[in-house]
Amino acid sequence: MEHLRGDDPVRIGPYTVLGRFDSGSHPGVLPESRYIARSADGDRTVLVCLPGAGADPARWAVEARHARDLSVPGLLPVDEVGGTTTAPWYAAPYVVALPLPDALVAHGGPLPEPFVRALGASLVSSLGAAHAQGVVHAGATPSAVLVTPVGIRLTGFGTVRSAGADGEYRGNIPGLDHGSLPPEQVTGGRPRPLGDVHGIGAVLSYASTGHTVPERDEIPAGLRAVITACLARDPAHRPAVAELEAVFATGNGRGHGVAGGPQATVLDAPFATALPPRVAVALARVAAAVLAAEPSGPVHLRGNRPPLVHDTRD
Structure with a gap:
């Protein structure tokens, strides 16, 4: 889990963002922006995803809703799809990964x-x-x-x-x-x-x-x-x-x-x-970091803008 950057949201739908899921330490192309987030009562930790840079938001939302209706072993299950046609998001149960x-x-x-x-x-x-x-x-x-x-x-x-x-x-x-x-x-x-x-x-x-x-x-x-x-x-x-x-x-x-x-x-x-031992150790470190994570609270983003909240209106 990585710290949020200046243009990252601090809240997506009903979830408070704890950090970025992807480290950014590699040049791999990401299909979507992924965040680790927690519910307001603290009982649920989720992986929340937003459309990637090249995605059409409306088409991306259609695919997210389709994924929500699937039951395929090994496919990370989608629990919720929310947001608007221009700013959709989906949430999946967080797994240490x-x-x-x-x-x-x-x-x-x-x-x-x-x-x-x-x-x-x-x-x-x-x-x-x-x-x-x-x-x-x-x-x-x-x-x-x-x-x-x-x-x-x-x-x-x-x-x-x-x-x-x-x-x-x-x-x-x-x-x-x-x-x-x-x-x-x-x-x-x-x-x-x-x-x-x-x-x-x-x-x-x-x-x-x-x-x-x-x-x-x-x-x-x-x-x-x-x-x-x-x-x-x-x-x-x-x-x-x-x-x-x-x-x-x-x-x-x-x-x-x-x-x-x-x-x-x-x-x-x-x-x-x-599982290679060094990968197993890295997974243990991720688990500990997420368990100990606390929302950072209101922060000022780049350019002194207020915190970015991903719109949840339908």
Whole structure:
């Protein structure tokens, strides 16, 4: 949790903001602005999100309401959607977590291969469940992945859809992680399941190399085939989610050139056993900081303006 900056809100809807969720210590593109906040009675701590720089607020609110109605394992549940058409927000239950880029910072570089495989298994399971409900996530990026002590939580639902309508060029929209954006969606293509597969490849590439668009030789040998296949420019050359489930369940996939050796995965042992020790320590520090946090009270913002309150009128 980071201190608020001069232009951050001190209150969003009924919640008092305690701090920024993202550290800002990495160059990753964020799909939305995220804050840790607390209810007036102090009984509830939440993650409150606002539209990112490139999002259309009205479209973003539609995606937030859609996410609220979903029940997908591994997707961070949205409890509330509020605000106005020009200033919407949503709230999700707070869980002790680090965005994936912050997990790399805590670890001191790319994450170990067993953890990346556990991450892959979690993402494939969640996105496969979404696809089974006829839902495309359209926002799988490193910053949308939250690492918790017990598993992965995926946020950023509908980022691509909220940034621009189908048919519109998305290559110059701020707030989109263009390293994670499937090529067919850059030119305005409709988000489809194989676009989420590209997102999985970008996330796993980032976790194992620190880059969403790596050189092939940078990728660990045991992950090279599956990540390269997921990142294929032509969607038809990417593996289906069902194939990826087999890859991460058995460590030995077939088809689309995907192959790997037998490796421990999240399906073989509790997620916590794959969590790198330095990341676990960072999570403990975050938990302690949030537990001890107190609202800073009224503050004057940059330019001596009064504290920014995010409008809650419907």
